[in-house]
Amino acid sequence: MYIQVRLLKGWKAPIWYSVLEGSDPLEIGSIVEVPLQNRKSPAVVIALHQILPLSITFIVRSILAVHATPNDEHYQGFIKKVASFYGIDPVYFYKRIRSFFKIGRTVGPPLVIEKQISSSIPILLTDEQKVAIDGIFPALTNGFFEPVLLYGVTGSGKTVVYKELICKVLKEQKVVLYLLPEVSLCLQFQSLLARELPDFLVLGFSSASSLSEKKQVWQSLLEGKSFILVGVHLPILLPISNLGLIIVDEEHEGGFQEKKHPKINSKEIALWRAKEYNIPIILGSATPSVQSLYRAKTLGWKFFELKKRFAGAFPQIIVAHLRENKSKRKNFWVTKELEERIREQLIKKEQTIIFLNRRGYSFFLQCKGCGFTPSCGQCSVSLTYHKELSGNEELRCHYCAFWREMPLVCPECFLSAEHFLKKGIGTQQMVLILQELFPTAVIGRMDADITAQKKLLKQMLIEFEKGAIDILVGTQSITKGYHFPNVTLVGVIWADLQCNLPVFNAHEGAIQQLIQVAGRAGRAEKPGVVVVQTMGDHPLFKYLDETKYLDFYHEEIEMRKLSNYPPFTRFLQLELMHEDSEILEQEAQEVFDYLFELNEKQKLEVMLLGPVKPIVYKISKMEMRHIFLKTTSFEKAFILFFALQTKKIKSKLFLVPTQS
DNA sequence: AGCACGCCGACT
DNA sequence: GTCGGCGTGCTC
Numbered sequence: 095m096y097i098q099v100r101l102l103k104g105w106k107a108p109i110w111y112s113v114l115e116g117s118d119p120l121e122i123g124s125i126v127e128v129p130l131q132n133r134k135s136p137a138v139v140i141a142l143h144q145i146l147p148l149s150i151t152f153i154v155r156s157i158l159a160v161h162a163t164p165n166d167e168h169y170q171g172f173i174k175k176v177a178s179f180y181g182i183d184p185v186y187f188y189k190r191i192r193s194f195f196k197i198g199r200t201v202g203p204p205l206v207i208e209k210q211i212s213s214s215i216p217i218l219l220t221d222e223q224k225v226a227i228d229g230i231f232p233a234l235t236n237g238f239f240e241p242v243l244l245y246g247v248t249g250s251g252k253t254v255v256y257k258e259l260i261c262k263v264l265k266e267q268k269v270v271l272y273l274l275p276e277v278s279l280c281l282q283f284q285s286l287l288a289r290e291l292p293d294f295l296v297l298g299f300s301s302a303s304s305l306s307e308k309k310q311v312w313q314s315l316l317e318g319k320s321f322i323l324v325g326v327h328l329p330i331l332l333p334i335s336n337l338g339l340i341i342v343d344e345e346h347e348g349g350f351q352e353k354k355h356p357k358i359n360s361k362e363i364a365l366w367r368a369k370e371y372n373i374p375i376i377l378g379s380a381t382p383s384v385q386s387l388y389r390a391k392t393l394g395w396k397f398f399e400l401k402k403r404f405a406g407a408f409p410q411i412i413v414a415h416l417r418e419n420k421s422k423r424k425n426f427w428v429t430k431e432l433e434e435r436i437r438e439q440l441i442k443k444e445q446t447i448i449f450l451n452r453r454g455y456s457f458f459l460q461c462k463g464c465g466f467t468p469s470c471g472q473c474s475v476s477l478t479y480h481k482e483l484s485g486n487e488e489l490r491c492h493y494c495a496f497w498r499e500m501p502l503v504c505p506e507c508f509l510s511a512e513h514f515l516k517k518g519i520g521t522q523q524m525v526l527i528l529q530e531l532f533p534t535a536v537i538g539r540m541d542a543d544i545t546a547q548k549k550l551l552k553q554m555l556i557e558f559e560k561g562a563i564d565i566l567v568g569t570q571s572i573t574k575g576y577h578f579p580n581v582t583l584v585g586v587i588w589a590d591l592q593c594n595l596p597v598f599n600a601h602e603g604a605i606q607q608l609i610q611v612a613g614r615a616g617r618a619e620k621p622g623v624v625v626v627q628t629m630g631d632h633p634l635f636k637y638l639d640e641t642k643y644l645d646f647y648h649e650e651i652e653m654r655k656l657s658n659y660p661p662f663t664r665f666l667q668l669e670l671m672h673e674d675s676e677i678l679e680q681e682a683q684e685v686f687d688y689l690f691e692l693n694e695k696q697k698l699e700v701m702l703l704g705p706v707k708p709i710v711y712k713i714s715k716m717e718m719r720h721i722f723l724k725t726t727s728f729e730k731a732f733i734l735f736f737a738l739q740t741k742k743i744k745s746k747l748f749l750v751p752t753q754s
Numbered sequence: 755a756g757c758a759c760g761c762c763g764a765c766t
Numbered sequence: 767g768t769c770g771g772c773g774t775g776c777t778c
Contacts, residue, residue, distance in 0.1 A: 759774085763771090
């Protein structure tokens with residue numbers, strides 16, 4: 095028998111090899127070891143042939159070995175679809191999986207999950223939970239594609255629903271994929287599952303997994319074992335023969351999109367995978383994404399609501415204005431309302447979370463006098479403050495290439511522009527401020543700097559859980575899914591911050607984040623309070639009460655419709671990369687002109703913008719340029735992208751179809 | 755992607 | 767005369 099393979103390392107053309115009679119069974123997608131000159135290389139089988147075509151005149155060599163691969167009949171179709179959507183080579187998936195199992199550079203000791211004895215207390219399900227579980231069961235048992243949106247307010251017990259379904263799937267000897275938007279959440283959830291479902295195998299598959307754990311995952315896949323696989327991006331890319339259910343938890347989070355190219359969105363491809371495999375998929379959140387709510391409605395997804403909190407009541411929301419009574423307090427960033435509440439907390443020995451999101455690299459402007467923020471007239475997004483090395487200041491829109499000079503005075507209250515606020519405050523400074531106000535309090539910090547060091551993070555979480563820390567100051571990393579029963583006060587330092595991000599979905603992200611962080615308060619018996627500090631009266635703040643989240647959705651979706659934003663149109667981004675800025679600049683323009691012409695000729699009506707030099711335009715010597723595409727359907731943009739493939743350019747070219 | 759091959763300049 | 771830097775081309 096003869097085969098054609100693609101090398102996992104090396105050049106792109108298929109190569110022929112022969113296979114000896116009686117060797118291990120081979121099929122398309124099998125990984126084999128092949129001889130290449132005087133070395134050997136892994137390769138993936140792309141075609142099987144009984145005879146050699148006459149055109150082959152050279153001597154075909156024989157393969158060296160066949161590597162065992164999980165026997166997943168739907169895998170080929172799935173990765174082909176993903177590859178074509180992101181404009182990448184399907185071999186990428188084999189490379190990625192293989193390199194992940196090969197490299198054993200794991201930092202620190204492997205995660206040890208203590209198997210504990212099951213509490214065996216029968217769980218009393220609420221009526222809402224029962225409805226959701228009963229609604230999903232048919233798709234599980236009969237095996238058909240069923241997307242489900244599970245909208246459960248914070249603390250409503252979504253996990254209980256998941257657990258019931260997981261047990262059902264595992265009892266049928268199948269695999270459950272459980273996706274979360276962050277590694278730290280995966281570790282936490284893994285230990286929770288291992289504790290509560292001690293009879294089942296729970297495996298993590300992320301950058302935090304040890305080599306032995308990865309090997310165990312692979313071995314289990316080969317054997318077709320039944321287990322729960324927890325991760326962010328990688329699990330969805332694995333071949334799994336007996337996939338039974340996919341759960342995407344905290345589905346509103348942006349963490350499912352990969353940060354490196356190709357920027358695959360795991361939530362999105364999870365939906366495709368479920369369809370390909372005829373299984374149900376559950377997207378769960380207390381603040382579902384606008385896109386998912388819209389899809390649930392228009393595509394007939396099952397939609398379940400958990401409106402009641404499992405324990406505890408919804409927290410009381412207090413809005414405090416940062417610009418009022420400034421002279422009456424010690425520090426601008428801590429209002430009297432917040433200061434007094436924190437003081438009470440310290441006396442009551444209850445814990446406080448202080449939320450301050452200093453995400454983003456560029457600053458927006460806000461008038462100190464009236465709270466006005468300059469925004470783009472055409473896009474209803476705030477303008478990004480830009481300062482060149484020469485000292486030249488200007489305001490730019492990230493979406494439509496609109497720009498303007500820095501105004502001399504505030505157009506609302508005519509205050510001189512020097513009173514525009516450009517700089518924010520970070521978590522580190524916040525800790526200092528609080529320490530000064532409350533010298534006796536033990537204050538912890540949790541942000542990207544801390545979570546990057548897994549040991550520190552783990553320690554911080556343990557300390558906070560046992561009550562050794564009074565106040566925890568953090569960025570969005572504390573908003574995600576944690577359950578701290580003794581937290582009864584949440585303070586949001588600067589709620590307007592995330593409302594003014596220069597993206598079309600800034601409002602969605604902002605309200606989700608605020609509701610999520612507010613949801614950390616009063617999750618047990620004790621009632622919770624949330625103090626939200628603001629600069630201006632943003633219309634978004636009327637939705638701070640999470641029971642009104644669907645009202646927010648209805649308003650937002652109308653706005654998106656009026657402005658022609660997703661989900662009514664699709665946004666895509668072409669990213670060109672090259673070390674030489676001159677070549678890059680020239681090629682980016684060339685590509686743009688080519689696309690522009692083709693778009694006109696074929697009447698695709700894709701809106702093209704660019705090429706734009708992004709704000710962060712150079713990362714480790716690599717320069718970047720962006721071309722934005724706005725279209726009614728992805729397909730139209732793909733026609734343009736595929737036409738580019740024949741064009742010979744030196745720059746690297748990536749397609750990012752932005753979701754939501 | 756690797757690796758061999760070969761051309762050419764620098765250094766013992 | 768030999769070493770090695772790197773440009774080029776080939777791999778079933």
